[in-house]
Amino acid sequence: MSERNNYIDNMKLELDTLNDQLGSLEARVMHVRQEARQQYEGELARLRTQSREALAKWESLQGSTEATWHQAVPDMDRLRNAFFHAFHLLKARM
Template sequence: MSTRDVYINKMKLQLDDLNLQMAKLEVRAQEAREDVRDTYKAEMAKLHKQSEIAKAKLADMQASTESAWDSMVAEMDKVRDAFVHSFSYFKSQVK
């Protein structure tokens, strides 16, 4: 397996794991007090958007040429890091 394939598989696993955790968190957010539920829903919508952006970036990477690969890795890392950061922050807010 090439380095490219390893990276793509690793990134896919990370995104799948984040989406699974997000689904669990969404259940907890729905059980939250009514006065904060709307805020949680809005934040979940933002997380879903970030997830879609990350999925699209991963699909672009899979279709990219070797010459574009290095710049795409850097972009993907930024997208993933932003998603992870947003998710971690939201998770810390849901009690």
């Protein structure tokens, strides 16, 4: 397996895992007080946006060639790291 394919597969696995965990967080939000729920719902909406951006970048990375995929890696890493960090901050607060 090429370095590119390995990177793409690992990135997809990380994004899928975070999205699965995000679904669990959404279920937990339903059990908190109304005022806290509104705050968490806003944060969850931002996380969903970050998730969509990361998945869109992953799709463009998947469509890249062996010669050009390295150009997309910094943006992919930045989006993944932002999503990962925001996710874990929210998870720690719950």
